Amino acid sequence: MAAQTLDLYLVEELYTEEERMVRDAVREWVDERILPHIEQWAWEGRFPRELIPEMASLNLFGATFSEYGLPGLSNVAYGLVMQELERGDSGLRSFVSVQSALVMYPIMTWGSQEQKDRWIPRLAKGEAIGCFGLTEPDFGSNPGAMRTRARRVGNHWVLNGEKAWITNGSIADVAVVWAKDDEGIIRGFLVEKGTPGFETFEHKGKYSLRASVTSQLAFTDCQVPETNRLPGAAGLKCPLSCLTQARYGIAWGALGSALATFHAALDYAKTRKQFGDAPIASHQIIQERLVWMANEITKGQLMVWRLGRLKDEGRASFVQVSQAKRNSCWVARECAKLAREIHGANGVVNEYPVMRHLMNIESVYTYEGTHDMHTLILGEFLTGIPAFMPPREEKKS
Amino acid sequence: MRIAVLVTYVPDTASTIKVGPSGKAIDEAGIKWIISPYDEFAVEEAIKLKESKGAEVTYITYGPERDQQVLRECFARGGDKGVHVVGTGAAFGDAFAIAQILTAAVKKAGPFDLIFAGVKGVGSDQGLVGAMVAELLDIPHVASVTKIEYGEAGITAWREIEGGQEVVEVSLPCVITAQKGLNEPRYPSLKGIMAAKKMPVESVKVADLGLDEAALGGATCRWVSLALPPAKSAGKIIHGEQDPQAAARELARLLREEAKVI
Numbered sequence: 001m002a003a004q005t006l007d008l009y010l011v012e013e014l015y016t017e018e019e020r021m022v023r024d025a026v027r028e029w030v031d032e033r034i035l036p037h038i039e040q041w042a043w044e045g046r047f048p049r050e051l052i053p054e055m056a057s058l059n060l061f062g063a064t065f066s067e068y069g070l071p072g073l074s075n076v077a078y079g080l081v082m083q084e085l086e087r088g089d090s091g092l093r094s095f096v097s098v099q100s101a102l103v104m105y106p107i108m109t110w111g112s113q114e115q116k117d118r119w120i121p122r123l124a125k126g127e128a129i130g131c132f133g134l135t136e137p138d139f140g141s142n143p144g145a146m147r148t149r150a151r152r153v154g155n156h157w158v159l160n161g162e163k164a165w166i167t168n169g170s171i172a173d174v175a176v177v178w179a180k181d182d183e184g185i186i187r188g189f190l191v192e193k194g195t196p197g198f199e200t201f202e203h204k205g206k207y208s209l210r211a212s213v214t215s216q217l218a219f220t221d222c223q224v225p226e227t228n229r230l231p232g233a234a235g236l237k238c239p240l241s242c243l244t245q246a247r248y249g250i251a252w253g254a255l256g257s258a259l260a261t262f263h264a265a266l267d268y269a270k271t272r273k274q275f276g277d278a279p280i281a282s283h284q285i286i287q288e289r290l291v292w293m294a295n296e297i298t299k300g301q302l303m304v305w306r307l308g309r310l311k312d313e314g315r316a317s318f319v320q321v322s323q324a325k326r327n328s329c330w331v332a333r334e335c336a337k338l339a340r341e342i343h344g345a346n347g348v349v350n351e352y353p354v355m356r357h358l359m360n361i362e363s364v365y366t367y368e369g370t371h372d373m374h375t376l377i378l379g380e381f382l383t384g385i386p387a388f389m390p391p392r393e394e395k396k397s
Numbered sequence: 398m399r400i401a402v403l404v405t406y407v408p409d410t411a412s413t414i415k416v417g418p419s420g421k422a423i424d425e426a427g428i429k430w431i432i433s434p435y436d437e438f439a440v441e442e443a444i445k446l447k448e449s450k451g452a453e454v455t456y457i458t459y460g461p462e463r464d465q466q467v468l469r470e471c472f473a474r475g476g477d478k479g480v481h482v483v484g485t486g487a488a489f490g491d492a493f494a495i496a497q498i499l500t501a502a503v504k505k506a507g508p509f510d511l512i513f514a515g516v517k518g519v520g521s522d523q524g525l526v527g528a529m530v531a532e533l534l535d536i537p538h539v540a541s542v543t544k545i546e547y548g549e550a551g552i553t554a555w556r557e558i559e560g561g562q563e564v565v566e567v568s569l570p571c572v573i574t575a576q577k578g579l580n581e582p583r584y585p586s587l588k589g590i591m592a593a594k595k596m597p598v599e600s601v602k603v604a605d606l607g608l609d610e611a612a613l614g615g616a617t618c619r620w621v622s623l624a625l626p627p628a629k630s631a632g633k634i635i636h637g638e639q640d641p642q643a644a645a646r647e648l649a650r651l652l653r654e655e656a657k658v659i
Contacts, residue, residue: 018593026587072591
């Protein structure tokens with residue numbers, strides 16, 4: 001059975017019985033099916049596709065929806081799922097985040113009935129994999145300036161452009177792609193695998209998220225039927241609201257990574273002996289690091305719990321989501337570094353999970369809005385003054 | 398087909414067990430409760446049968462208020478109905494008392510064509526309740542089953558015996574107690590967990606079954622005292638880098654003269 005994890009403020013009692021059951025089910029699955037193999041997968045740079053049917057049978061995809069026989073989880077339960085998955089590996093959590101928040105969410109929100117009927121059941125069962133194409137090689141923090149274009153020709157749209165850093169890109173059966181039309185309005189398209197003019201290339205040489213597929217998408221006069229356009233989506237606010245969904249999950253997920261590195265460090269400190277027969281956990285400097293980690297994780301747990309409850313009540317704002325994503329990723333990144341220090345040289349080998357989490361969190365810290373961008377979002381909220389180019393439609397550039 | 402599965406809630410096998418102040422029960426503070434691991438095989442077998450042949454699956458448990466949760470955890474995997482016989486714990490540790498209570502509950506919720514249970518409840522590990530229920534119902538039972546084939550009239554069950562396997566043909570209705578190896582229990586699905594709270598659970602008191610729990614409990618068996626095993630003493634390391642042959646001789650001597658195992 002799964003071990004108990006850090007819970008200094010009895011946050012456990014803030015979860016409902018169902019939320020705990022959901023968390024425990026995923027925790028047990030991660031302990032038994034992921035942790036024994038993840039170092040090998042990460043080392044080989046391989047995403048374990050063979051696990052997709054298992055993830056589907058657990059109902060990990062689209063778990064907050066209740067249509068199409070989906071579980072209808074609360075946002076806190078969904079957050080706990082993300083936490084447990086990322087306690088396993090950030091790449092694994094990313095796969096589920098993308099499928100749920102960046103593919104099923106936009107189809108459910110802006111898709112036609114036919115699009116929903118065609119894709120949601122298959123995505124839920126893991127029979128189809130999805131990816132989300134917004135970021136471009138030259139436009140990360142400023143997606144509104146994207147270069148990808150969609151031109152209407154009869155009953156089709158012709159797409160031209162490139163997308164970069166796309167999780168699941170080369171293994172996806174359907175890509176949710178965002179492109180500007182001739183009027184400069186950003187629209188969403190479902191581009192199916194094998195569509196002429198649609199190619200994918202895997203990003204090679206990643207030191208991070210190695211158990212996850214990351215790709216570039218290229219569109220060259222790629223014809224997409226009008227029936228594959230998301231009819232309800234118009235404007236940058238649509239892809240940004242997908243990101244708010246995904247960032248919410250990351251805020252929980254990153255704490256899972258922090259829990260993993262904290263527990264690895266605590267176990268190591270209690271067993272590693274140095275300067276005599278006492279464990280290094282008896283050293284004040286080691287205790288200070290462990291306390292720092294536990295303290296920040298505790299604050300983070302309370303923050304994401306509150307955010308989840310607000311989200312269930314429909315009161316969560318994107319500013320709050322930015323703050324939680326920013327905080328959790330920072331905490332996880334610092335915890336990974338401290339855990340690495342406590343592990344000494346052992347912190348760099350894959351006998352321990354620390355270096356993998358440390359490398360993974362570098363991506364998570366940067367993707368779905370960099371730490372700095374979230375700082376500026378909060379800065380604008382506090383001062384009323386945007387210190388960056390705010391997200392807005394750019395007319396014909 | 399109607400199937401009953403007898404399930405029980407036990408301390409997580411990863412829990413640190415402490416003896417309570419009475420000296421006759423464990424300290425339940427901080428204990429996480431789980432479906433008894435052998436009951437998981439019983440639950441899985443019933444759900445598989447429901448999926449392959451169509452059946453109605455009823456879970457039955459006896460225990461305090463908190464044990465209603467074990468039924469929810471079973472529902473998270475599948476199944477149709479639950480019966481919770483709410484008890485005071487007076488019969489705890491007395492397998493015959495528990496078997497009488499469960500038998501009464503089976504009769505009330507039945508009739509059933511097939512009754513599954515775990516071969517034993519992890520923790521007390523007596524392995525008696527399933528067989529006793531069968532005797533009280535006057536139907537056959539097969540214990541410690543690792544494989545089942547379902548035929549037209551009855552079933553064929555493989556059971557573990559010392560040094561081999563026994564193959565038993567048995568008519569229905571019967572009781573089967575499940576051993577590790579019978580199947581691979583599924584993980585609860587998130588959808589199952591969300592649906593679990595809506596599943597029907599009938600809550601009955603022991604008295605509603607016409608039984609006197611206080612009189613039953615401890616009538617044939619009671620726990621007199623509980624003690625933790627003595628702490629393991631530190632091991633002895635024989636260093637053999639310099640002279641492996643001497644180390645091997647010393648190991649053999651210690652095993653013979655001190656440990657007395659060879």
